[in-house]
Structure formats: C-alpha cells, structure tokens
Amino acid sequence: MRIHVIECGSMRPFGGRLWDGTTPGIGPAHLACRCLLVETEEGLVLVDTGFGLDDVNRPVPRLSRTFLVADRIHLEADETAISRLRALGFNPRDVRHIVITHLDFDHAGGLTDFPGARVHVSAEEAAAARRRTTPKARGRYRPAQLAHPMREYDAPGEPWFGLPTLRGLDGLPEGIFLVPLPGHTAGHCGVALDTGHGWVLHAGDAVFMHAELDEPPRMPPLASAYANFMQVDRDARLESRDRLRALARDHGEEVTILCTHDPVLPPRVLQPGPGQRILTLG
Numbered sequence: 001m002r003i004h005v006i007e008c009g010s011m012r013p014f015g016g017r018l019w020d021g022t023t024p025g026i027g028p029a030h031l032a033c034r035c036l037l038v039e040t041e042e043g044l045v046l047v048d049t050g051f052g053l054d055d056v057n058r059p060v061p062r063l064s065r066t067f068l069v070a071d072r073i074h075l076e077a078d079e080t081a082i083s084r085l086r087a088l089g090f091n092p093r094d095v096r097h098i099v100i101t102h103l104d105f106d107h108a109g110g111l112t113d114f115p116g117a118r119v120h121v122s123a124e125e126a127a128a129a130r131r132r133t134t135p136k137a138r139g140r141y142r143p144a145q146l147a148h149p150m151r152e153y154d155a156p157g158e159p160w161f162g163l164p165t166l167r168g169l170d171g172l173p174e175g176i177f178l179v180p181l182p183g184h185t186a187g188h189c190g191v192a193l194d195t196g197h198g199w200v201l202h203a204g205d206a207v208f209m210h211a212e213l214d215e216p217p218r219m220p221p222l223a224s225a226y227a228n229f230m231q232v233d234r235d236a237r238l239e240s241r242d243r244l245r246a247l248a249r250d251h252g253e254e255v256t257i258l259c260t261h262d263p264v265l266p267p268r269v270l271q272p273g274p275g276q277r278i279l280t281l282g
C-alpha cells in the first residue's frame with residue numbers, strides 16, 4: 001500500500017498563528033484540506049476529497065456564503081483531488097473507492113468529480129447530513145456536494161487498539177476501515193489504513209492541530225474557538241480527542257495520526273514536492 005498525502009484546497013482565515021500556530025502575524029492563516037490517495041490492490045482509494053471542481057466553478061450555491069467568507073475558502077482547480085491525482089500520473093477513473101471522515105463542505109466537495117467511485121461513510125453521518133435541521137447544519141452539509149450514492153455502515157466491528165470500528169467496507173481490503181470519533185459531527189470517523197509497515201489513521205477533524213495530541217493538548221485560540229463552534233457534542237469531541245491522545249501515547253510507534261487542517265505534517269511524513277507528499281513508514 002502506497003499513500004500519497006495531498007492537499008485539496010485550503011482555507012485562509014485572518015488571524016495567522018492564532019489560527020494555525022505557525023503563520024507569522026495575524027494575516028491569512030493556512031488551513032490545509034488534507035486528503036489521502038491510497039494505491040491498493042483493489043485500485044485507487046481516496047480518503048476525503050476536500051474541495052472539488054464544481055466548488056471552484058460554482059462556489060455559490062455549492063458552498064454557504066457564510067463559510068466562504070468567514071473561512072476565506074481558497075479554491076483553485078489545480079488544488080482539487082482530481083487535478084492532484086492527474087498531476088501524480090493517475091487516471092481519475094481508477095479511483096474505485098472514497099472513504100469519508102465526515103460530510104462537511106471542506107471534505108466532501110470532490111465527491112461529484114468521481115461519479116464511478118463507491119463512497120463509504122458512517123450511517124450516522126449520512127443521517128445527520130440528510131437532517132440539516134439547524135442553520136449551522138444547512139451551512140456545513142451541502143446537498144449539491146452530496147449528490148452521490150453512498151454505502152452506509154453502522155455495525156460495530158472488532159475494536160482496534162481499544163477503539164470502536166466500522167469494518168467490512170464493501171469491496172475494500174480488510175485493512176481499511178472506519179474508526180468512530182464523534183463530536184465534531186454526529187457520525188465523524190477516522191479512517192484506519194494498514195500499510196503493512198505500520199498503521200496510518202486519518203483523524204479528520206477529531207483534532208484540528210497535531211499539538212492537540214500532546215500532553216497537555218495545545219491549540220491556537222482561533223482554532224479552538226472554531227472547533228467549539230463547529231462541534232455538535234462537546235463531551236463527545238473531547239472524549240474522541242482523549243482517545244486519540246491515548247493512542248498516540250501508547251501506540252505512537254505503530255500508528256501515524258494525521259488530521260485534516262494542520263498545515264504542518266508530523267515529522268514521519270516526507271515532502272517530495274509541493275502539494276503532494278508520500279508517506280513512508282517503517
């Protein structure tokens with residue numbers, strides 16, 4: 001299994017390091033929209049999709065005006081998943097599966113660029129995206145982005161390092177499955193990948209910054225405020241974060257944890273070219 005770490009769009013809200021912990025000053029911060037492109041024996045697998053071509057071409061009404069402005073969403077055709085994987089020499093039609101951490105606008109925008117891919121999501125997240133009962137839910141879950149058939153999962157599988165799982169993703173290798181980490185959204189999950197040389201966990205937005213995995217957790221103030229605003233269940237979010245901290249503490253040698261929005265990758269991830277990174281483990 002070979003994993004390419006790709007950034008599919010970004011958000012650049014004002015506040016600099018108060019947002020991302022690294023950008024000097026209080027000008028535009030850089031919040032990555034980090035996805036994984038995984039080469040498997042069953043074909044290419046995407047973990048999350050960031051923003052897609054339709055978001056670039058028709059930001060309204062694909063995206064909510066409020067989030068477009070507040071997050072200063074940066075949309076470039078060259079930064080979409082479909083363009084990133086073409087630049088890596090792949091054919092978009094070879095993307096057979098997409099595994100989704102959650103269905104927020106900054107994770108699901110590229111789904112419609114891959115009409116032939118099978119999409120896998122937790123049943124709870126799919127239900128939350130259908131409900132859209134509050135203004136915040138209507139802003140984050142965008143029907144035009146989600147116009148794609150999805151396979152939904154809710155049967156608990158064997159625990160993984162003590163964490164709950166949703167396994168048996170239709171057509172995918174056994175070493176790829178969902179790890180429920182709710183709180184940011186109702187059905188938010190991480191995606192676990194068995195590389196054969198250690199595990200990778202794409203933790204989505206269960207943490208916004210990798211320093212949240214430290215003891216004690218650290219987080220820039222605006223990222224913290226945004227996480228509080230976006231959460232649907234604070235207790236569940238903090239419990240998910242505690243579980244990830246325990247995983248990093250007890251099994252950090254076996255599991256590399258990545259999150260979506262931290263602009264800085266953990267040190268074990270190499271950086272061979274702008275926008276594209278190949279993860280090497282072991």
Ligand SMILES: [Zn+2]
Nearest residue numbers: 104106205260
């Ligand atoms: Zn996000």
